[in-house]
Amino acid sequence: MFSTALAVLVSISFTSISFAQKTDYTQFVNPYIGSADHGHVFVGANVPNGAVQLGPSQISQTWDKFNGWDWCSGYNYKSEEILGFTHTHLSGTGIGDLNDILILPANGKTHIRQAPFNKMNEGYGSKISKANETVSPGYYKVLLEDYDILAEMTASERVGYHKYTFNKKDNPHILIDLGFKMNWDSPTDTYIKVVNDSTIVGYRFSTGWANDQKVYFAIQSNTKFKRVELYNDSIPAADYHIAKSTATKAIISIDPTKAVELKVGISPVSTVNALENIKAEIPYWNFEQARKWAVAKWNNVLSKIDFKADENTKTIFYTALYHSYFAPTIFSDVNGDYMGTDKQVYNDKNHQNYTVFSLWDTYRALHPLMTILEGQKNKDFVSSMLKIYQQQGKLPVWHLWANETNTMVGLPAIPIIADAILKGIIDPSEIELAYEAIKTTAIGSGHGLEYVRDLKYIPIEHMQNESVAWALEYAIADFGAYQAAKHLGKVEDAEYFHKRFKLYEQYFDKEVGHFVGRHADGKFRRPFDPLMAKHRENDYCEGNAWQYTWLVPQDVHGLINLFGGEKAFLNKLDEFIALPEQLDDASPDISGMIGQYAQGNEPNHHVPYLYAYAGEQWKGAALVHKAMTKYYTNEPAGLCGNDDVGQMSAWYVFSSMGIYPANPMNGKYVFGSPLMEEASINLPSGKTFHIQVKNHGTKNIYINKVSLNGKKYEKSYITHNDILKGGELIFEMSATPNKKFGANKTFRP
Incomplete structure (x- = not known):
């Protein structure tokens, strides 16, 4: 029956x-x-x-x-x-x-x-x-x-x-x-x-x-x-x-x-x-x-996005959207039964249970994309992660069929859970459990977390390889914990996690202008080669110092200050994408090169959008346009790296519409360079957010001006709440950059 x-x-x-x-x-x-x-x-x-x-x-x-x-x-x-x-x-x-x-x-x-x-x-x-x-x-x-x-x-x-x-x-x-x-x-x-x-x-x-x-x-x-x-x-x-x-x-x-x-x-x-x-x-x-x-x-x-463009671009876009829906995958039966990570059978008829959480990849764009396109499914993703927390004592890292594989670095579930709290897409009955899961996971141990817990940097004597990668990812997660604690009025916790997400500063070596591993005595690693990317034999994970220099999406202005100001920051970014496209004995994951920018690997996915934080949005537009048109094609080899369970594709879905969640936890989508003529996002609420691109053309890659709901709009980003309200965003494009757009500090992300 x-x-x-x-x-x-x-x-x-x-x-x-x-x-x-x-x-x-x-x-x-x-x-x-x-x-x-x-x-x-x-x-x-x-x-x-x-x-x-x-x-x-x-x-x-x-x-x-x-x-x-x-x-x-x-x-x-x-x-x-x-x-x-x-x-x-x-x-x-x-x-x-x-x-x-x-x-x-x-x-x-x-x-x-x-x-x-x-x-x-x-x-x-x-x-x-x-x-x-x-x-x-x-x-x-x-x-x-x-x-x-x-x-x-x-x-x-x-x-x-x-x-x-x-x-x-x-x-x-x-x-x-x-x-x-x-x-x-x-x-x-x-x-x-x-x-x-x-x-x-x-x-x-x-x-x-x-x-x-x-x-x-x-x-x-x-x-x-x-x-x-x-x-x-x-x-x-x-x-x-x-x-x-x-x-x-x-x-x-x-x-x-x-x-x-x-x-x-x-x-x-x-x-x-x-x-x-x-x-x-x-x-x-x-x-x-x-x-x-x-x-x-x-x-x-x-059909959640009606995307109008030339046939080739349209095919690449819808294929990217298609691939964005391959995972997480359902992991329960029609009667609500599922297998927990503790190998016990559970039943939940209120939420669909999911698995295949490739979180180090997907916290950056795929999950933020789903916060726009999906309603109940987002709650189910979060609920699934919270059940995993209850069964294994920490939030998932890379969950696969009732198994924690602990693959990749950091605490990547925290940004997703924190973002859900901030955006109000979590069941009220699960908010306290969600914060408990964030805090308990963040104050755990292993992979240098005990040093972070005590507000210290991770010495390379403790972690010979990948210490900087782990530390920078911890700082991103700690920003999420800080935001969640602040949102929920947990003042003492917020102060603590604010200090933690700032720990990335302790790895910045001003002598070389990069994040570098440190010895227990405080000295930075020497000799140092910022291009060295030998697989599993440096301070980084699937990358080199150049590629990890920018992994501070949660505090870009703080990163700018480390460089001594916007001019030095912009010069460093320009140098980054002008470097030779060469790697020494590197992981095959480092691919899709533009200089040392690696579109084929996740730690660089937000980099084109950093220019907007320093007032030169037009440079980011040029970089993101090059990455989209060079490394996403309508061919079997049309991706420049692993699709990473949809993250590579979700990056394109966002970027081709001219927006991207550079910081996946602050509800802001930074402008880039839209590829389409227009796109209508059909929201779960029944409202529509329409993006129109005037003066569209293959050479018109720069934003000249923007309007939102018929009014002049000078910000170089748009908020999550503005999108969910529905309305119309109009990009007017040009073949030459309008260097004044987004230059005023008031209008930057």
């Missing part, structure tokens, strides 16, 4: 919201952007923030061979083979995991061993060609050429829907391989149970980036199984309907007189819930209907 009612509710809501769309925004998306080189984006079928990301997984070999880092998502545009289709993927990450529950339709000789690269006849898998592959939001199709099988797939939030058309009917069968692994992942315990002649359930437990990952699943078929062969690793199972091992497999013989369809529900909790998810979300056998719903859900989020 519950399942049917929920399914009907979903059907009604999406029929009324999405099928009424006059414009199909999915036509403007090119899902291949970022699928080549280092973009690492997921390519396949999913819905916004869906737990299921159903798509191909390709051959994974050792790091230094054909495969490796550029297959973190399981897919790379240059690959010409598919081993099977898996139901979970990561998108844009620099570490690979997931690719759970592999299914492959096949015919001919049966195999339970995956084919090695370039030897597809020695195991399961098939060659493919791009000419026979189609991908669009919510839909994936490919011809498995070795088997002559057309594979199509779509998805709901928790269910993957497969459709296989067997053009060749020689021993047709379907392989399920729970032992399949890619990248860092390795199975630890897998289980398959044949429930009846059209249903299979099971689980796959694994270790990898997520140290203890659990995925439960249920598979239903529209075609009765003729025979099922189960294997414990490579040995046939003694029991014809149950198999349990580290690498359980099944070969299902079928009669494909009609297209074979499979519905695969997943759950973090149980096979019972996986079946319930199928009943609630896709209770019917109608692939085209499921596909239409997936497209409707994508149109529902893509």
Whole structure:
């Protein structure tokens, strides 16, 4: 009864919201952007923030061979083979995991061993060609050429829907391989149970980036199984309907007189819930209907911004918006059950639970973007983080499927929670818990935090590498704690965290004009090379001293003072982007270079907007325009670095509209250089904020003047509250800079 009612509710809501769309925004998306080189984006079928990301997984070999880092998502545009289709993927990450529950339709000789690269006849898998592959939001199709099988797939939030058309009917069968692994992942315990002649359930437990990952699943078929062969690793199972091992497999013989369809529900909790998810979300056998719903859900989020530009720019924009909705992903069942980081099962019917929090990346732009576009979803993101805090004793750093990976530096959940408090997008009942989580996390220990807690710098004897990176990120988080404490009237705490967010000043070496690691005796590191970016062997994380010189978005005026004033600050910025584009033995994450500015990595994402703080907004406009047009293209290699779970894309969504949250916790969006003719942001309240660009043109990259709601507007930024009120912002552009715009200190961010 519950399942049917929920399914009907979903059907009604999406029929009324999405099928009424006059414009199909999915036509403007090119899902291949970022699928080549280092973009690492997921390519396949999913819905916004869906737990299921159903798509191909390709051959994974050792790091230094054909495969490796550029297959973190399981897919790379240059690959010409598919081993099977898996139901979970990561998108844009620099570490690979997931690719759970592999299914492959096949015919001919049966195999339970995956084919090695370039030897597809020695195991399961098939060659493919791009000419026979189609991908669009919510839909994936490919011809498995070795088997002559057309594979199509779509998805709901928790269910993957497969459709296989067997053009060749020689021993047709379907392989399920729970032992399949890619990248860092390795199975630890897998289980398959044949429930009846059209249903299979099971689980796959694994270790990898997520140290203890659990995925439960249920598979239903529209075609009765003729025979099922189960294997414990490579040995046939003694029991014809149950198999349990580290690498359980099944070969299902079928009669494909009609297209074979499979519905695969997943759950973090149980096979019972996986079946319930199928009943609630896709209770019917109608692939085209499921596909239409997936497209409707994508149109529902893509239509939140009506962006008008030339065809190429429009495609890049909507693809960026599309990628901004891949994560965080849903991590609970339709009944509210979810797995906590303490491996206990919880139930929450008031909030949707989420995972895949790549917070060091996404606190900068993706989460601020969602504070504009989404209502309830933001509350659910925050609530999910607070539940993680309650279960593990600190806010998440990089949360993945009920696991804290502790990847990257700082305390990146704090800026997001603090911003939610300041913007009033947190449930009143959770405000005190939110502040408790911020404070408890901030006064923790490890990675030098005990020094920060005592208002001291982190000596390099304590942290030989990355001490400056950790310290600067701590200072950003501490600004959030300060703002939250101040907002909530916690005076003593506010004074304490104000001192903490100013600790960045202790790393500034005036002799060289950079933030530099310090010895316990107070001396700065010597010898010192500001260009040195050797991976994991300096004071910075994925960067050098030049790139970390600007990582003070919370206190830009304080940074300006360290340089001795605006002139010296601006000269240093000019020097930064004029330096040679060279790196010495650096992390591959440092990419998208303009001088030493690295668009391909997050610590530099706010840098173009710093010019506005010192009265030269026009220089920032030129830099951000160059970064957008040089490093974002309508090609598979159209991203200059990892998409980083949507942060690289969210940066473009903001920047192409001419605004960016340089400080993600003060509710100000600094002006840059808009690329479009106009954009309408359709707000959750029903209001619209319209941005019009007059005198638009490829050479007109500078803001000449601005008006807001028909009145002259001289500030070089706009506030969050002004956007939420709705209204119209007009940029009038020019090919030559108006150096007076934003020059007056009164009008700077």
